[in-house]
Amino acid sequence: MTDKNPDPTHIRLAKRVAEQLNCSRSTAEQFIEGGFVSVDGQVVEAPGARVRPDQAVAVAQDASLLALTPVTLLLHKPVGFEAGLGVPAGQAAHASRSQGATPATTLLNAASHLAEDASGIRVLQRHFKQLECFTPLPTEASGLVVYTQDKRIARKLAEDIESLEQECIVEVKGDIAPHGLQRLCHGLSFNGRPLPPIKVSWQSETKLRFALKGIRPGQIPAMCDAVGLTVVALKRIRIGRVPLAKVPEGQWRYLQPWERF
Known part of the structure; x- marks a missing residue:
């Protein structure tokens, strides 16, 4: 929160850094947001933080804008x-x-x-x-x-x-219909359209592994329901x-x- 009546002797950290480095305010802000600036030994990441004249503002020696890559x-x-x-x-x-x-x-x-x-x-x-x-x-x-x-x-x-193929582990309950696993792999429709071949296998007595592309909301529960199974839990473990x-x-x-x- 910004002080409505800031002490005139306190200035924005970005301004202080810009003065120390003789750089632009925007460059100073990037150094601060990059975690390269400390005030009295504590890293401060807010360019708008206000500092007193007696506080020690230091910029790390390894400070570099090249490190500010998106994550x-x-x-x-x-x-x-x-x-x-x-x-x-x-x-x-x-x-x-x-x-x-x-x-x-x-x-x-x-x-x-x-x-x-x-x-x-x-x-x-x-x-x-x-x-x-x-x-x-x-x-x-x-x-x-x-x-x-x-x-x-x-x-x-x-x-x-x-x-991109997505892999999901699906916990189910119920008794699968005859040839149900084969139908999950190929032969079912969703929203009125035939589904392409899908890789489906049992991971345990109650868990199925699905590896499929172009997955639609509600698709896996509908597929399971079509072969007599009810989805208890669904977990995505891989994308591409x-x-x-x-x-x-x-x-x-x-x-x-x-x-x-």
Whole structure:
């Protein structure tokens, strides 16, 4: 919150950094949001923070704008959280609150970052801004949801999501109809249209593995219902070549530079 009557001796951190580095205010703001600036030894990521003349403002020696690249976050969404489509995270949160659902973006914070994340990326507050989701997942489902700041990845997901294979583990109950597994693989229709061949196999007595492209909302429950099964739980564990891996429910990790959908 901004002080309505700020002390005139206190100035914005961005202005102080710009003066120290003899750079533009926008460049100073990028250094601050990049986590390279500390005040009295504490990293401050808010360019609008106000500092006193006697406070020590330091810029890290390794400060570089080249490090301020956009990031992609891979979230293990729990059941009961909403993950929308192509809507900036802030707007999605507003829309979800108005509908009574809990936005999955509320789980994206420093506290829920996977401790064993192998990316080596420093968690910054700027990483939770201007995120978009192109991999929606029903509120009643769990699993991998992708949030990205990277326009290239956003374009890839928006344009190719129909051709990217998605893998889901589906817990079911009931007795499967004769030749039901074969029908799940090929021979069913959804919304009046025949479905293409799909890879379906048993993982256990109560869990099926689906690997399919161009999945539609409600498709897997409808397919299971057609062969006498009821879906108890659905979890997405892979999109294209990117797996959820060992990220616990409610936590997230960074997409690593070498990973490709």
